[in-house]
Amino acid sequence: MARAHLFVAAACAIVLALATPSLAGDPDMLQDICVADLMSQCTDFAADPCLIPAIKLNGFPCKANVTADDFVSAKLKNPGNTNNPNGAVVTAANVETFPGVNTLGVSMARIDYAPGGQNPPHTHPRATEIIFVLEGTLEVGFITTANKLFTKTITKGDVFVFPARLVHFQQNRGHGPAAVIAAFNSQLQGTQAIAMTLFGATPPVPSDILAKAFRVNNGVVNAIKAKF
Incomplete structure (x- = not known):
């Protein structure tokens, strides 16, 4: 029994090791095409781009009616x-x-x-x-x-x-x-722009945290934040 458990554990480790490279980029495709249905992401169709997402996905759903124009x-x-x-x-x-x-x-x-x-x-x-x-x-x-x-x-x-x-x-x-x-x-x-990420975040990163990180005083940090 112990050997069986050890074998299963080793097999799982090998599968995970082989699967790891596929996690480095976007997921592999499961069909030929999947043109993004951007409108399905919106509940406020007047907004451009839509500001109110209808659903949350790690990616975008596929639309039903696809033409060659979708690929140019x-x-x-x-x-x-x-x-x-x-x-x-x-x-x-x-x-x-x-x-x-x-x-x-x-x-x-x-x-x-x-x-x-x-x-x-x-x-x-x-x-x-x-x-x-x-x-x-x-x-x-x-x-x-x-x-x-x-x-x-x-x-x-x-x-x-x-x-x-x-x-x-x-x-x-x-x-x-x-x-x-x-x-x-x-x-x-x-894209994460370093300056904007640190000095223009919402809500803002506390000034004392940035001051300590950059070894300056709060006044310098606040002056930089004002520019963003």
């Missing part, structure tokens, strides 16, 4: 408006704006940068990111959990990859505009 998007065709404090803008083609990628484990984005513009330090909790430079000169980099910085200056035609979940950034170092196309191995990569 022009979201990345035109440059975005970089007139903002960062001087950069991200235009996403993920499941929230491109329902055809639902369950496919991929999405894209276009990032445009004014001269000196920055896509500030951030992470993607659910995806690795790879970028292709359309134009311009960018300084890009990521930081490992050992606090080692890997950085590089890249130009038109170059490709750079940011490992999943690590803090990374891009900044336009050229004299003109810059743009990249980014790809992700998730239908909805998620």
